[in-house]
Amino acid sequence: MAHNAKAIPSKLNTISNETSSSSDAGTLALALKLTPIGENNMRKKSAPPTGAKRKLKTLPLEFETFEDAKAKRIQLIRRLAKSATPVSNALANELAACRKQSRCGSGACPVCNRAFRLRLASEVQRVRPDAFEVIRISLIPASFRVEVYDLPAFDLLRWVSSRRRAFQRALPKEALFVGGVDISLNTFENGDPHWCFHLYGFVLLPKGWGVQNRSKMRRMRAELERRCPPVPKHRRIGAERVLTVGALDSENFDGAFLYAHKGGFYRRSRYAYTREKTGKRSTNAEPQAIPRLAALELSIFLARYRLGSRLILIGFRRHGSRFDRFTLCRERDFQSSQNDG
Numbered sequence: 373m374a375h376n377a378k379a380i381p382s383k384l385n386t387i388s389n390e391t392s393s394s395s396d397a398g399t400l401a402l403a404l405k406l407t408p409i410g411e412n413n414m415r416k417k418s419a420p421p422t423g424a425k426r427k428l429k430t431l432p433l434e435f436e437t438f439e440d441a442k443a444k445r446i447q448l449i450r451r452l453a454k455s456a457t458p459v460s461n462a463l464a465n466e467l468a469a470c471r472k473q474s475r476c477g478s479g480a481c482p483v484c485n486r487a488f489r490l491r492l493a494s495e496v497q498r499v500r501p502d503a504f505e506v507i508r509i510s511l512i513p514a515s516f517r518v519e520v521y522d523l524p525a526f527d528l529l530r531w532v533s534s535r536r537r538a539f540q541r542a543l544p545k546e547a548l549f550v551g552g553v554d555i556s557l558n559t560f561e562n563g564d565p566h567w568c569f570h571l572y573g574f575v576l577l578p579k580g581w582g583v584q585n586r587s588k589m590r591r592m593r594a595e596l597e598r599r600c601p602p603v604p605k606h607r608r609i610g611a612e613r614v615l616t617v618g619a620l621d622s623e624n625f626d627g628a629f630l631y632a633h634k635g636g637f638y639r640r641s642r643y644a645y646t647r648e649k650t651g652k653r654s655t656n657a658e659p660q661a662i663p664r665l666a667a668l669e670l671s672i673f674l675a676r677y678r679l680g681s682r683l684i685l686i687g688f689r690r691h692g693s694r695f696d697r698f699t700l701c702r703e704r705d706f707q708s709s710q711n712d713g
């Protein structure tokens with residue numbers, strides 16, 4: 373799980389940028405014409421050239437293969453077709469029509485989400501500074517909870533933009549941020565199922581900022597608590613960690629930041645146990661597959677939004693609306709402010 377520091381792979385693999393979903397400029401035009409919903413078709417003629425050769429330096433070890441994503445899509449189409457409501461039928465048809473030459477771009481499509489993540493990885497690696505310090509943040513905000521079957525009433529865009537503003541206020545002015553929203557179906561002792569909207573991301577700071585400086589880290593943590601309050605104590609389950617702020621070796625950033633926009637969704641099954649050494653009560657969480665009906669609810673919810681809607685960028689600007697063709701640029705100089713000591 374993204375919130376768990378153990379989930380970050382210690383070994384990273386290096387691969388070339390092999391985007392099996394890419395197509396040339398001619399087929400791109402076709403794809404834009406055929407893209408049904410979920411993608412903004414208003415691509416300006418003056419958009420920056422996107423055919424430039426890009427090198428992807430690093431991906432997480434367990435980055436899904438194209439075949440994995442395709443298998444997930446087939447399973448989802450079958451489930452949607454089985455449930456046979458007008459909404460699920462429409463989404464099943466949309467996903468079934470997703471082809472190399474005309475990607476569906478649906479927020480629910482595992483293949484398109486993979487293409488989005490590949491693009492994000494290469495763009496972030498291209499525009500990030502060469503030297504920087506990194507802080508990894510995991511935060512379960514007070515407004516994390518949505519009841520099962522209530523996703524249709526939840527406004528993801530509004531929630532993301534208000535959390536983004538909160539982060540912008542909390543972080544130092546010179547900081548860059550790449551983060552996103554992870555959605556899980558949480559249960560405790562197999563009861564109380566609910567959707568959890570969890571923020572996860574990486575703060576990039578100029579070299580020398582001082583991520584090893586405890587008082588600076590405490591201040592950042594306090595600002596996050598103030599601007600983007602995590603789940604209050606009385607609503608936490610056991611020893612649940614609702615806010616973690618920790619330094620990450622910048623060498624591990626390229627392989628880790630895609631956790632901010634994951635390729636899959638899970639059920640987090642929490643249970644209580646007693647620690648052998650201390651006798652203290654604690655809780656643990658295991659990732660499991662989301663049950664069928666809830667998985668359908670989540671897919672239909674995700675399909676309402678463009679790919680990238682769960683992404684939170686601060687200090688970067690995104691150009692281009694295509695999920696697999698956008699470019700990023702940095703909005704400002706990346707320098708330490710004079711009076712941050």
Ligand SMILES: [Zn+2]
Nearest residue numbers: 470476481484
């Ligand atoms: Zn697709």
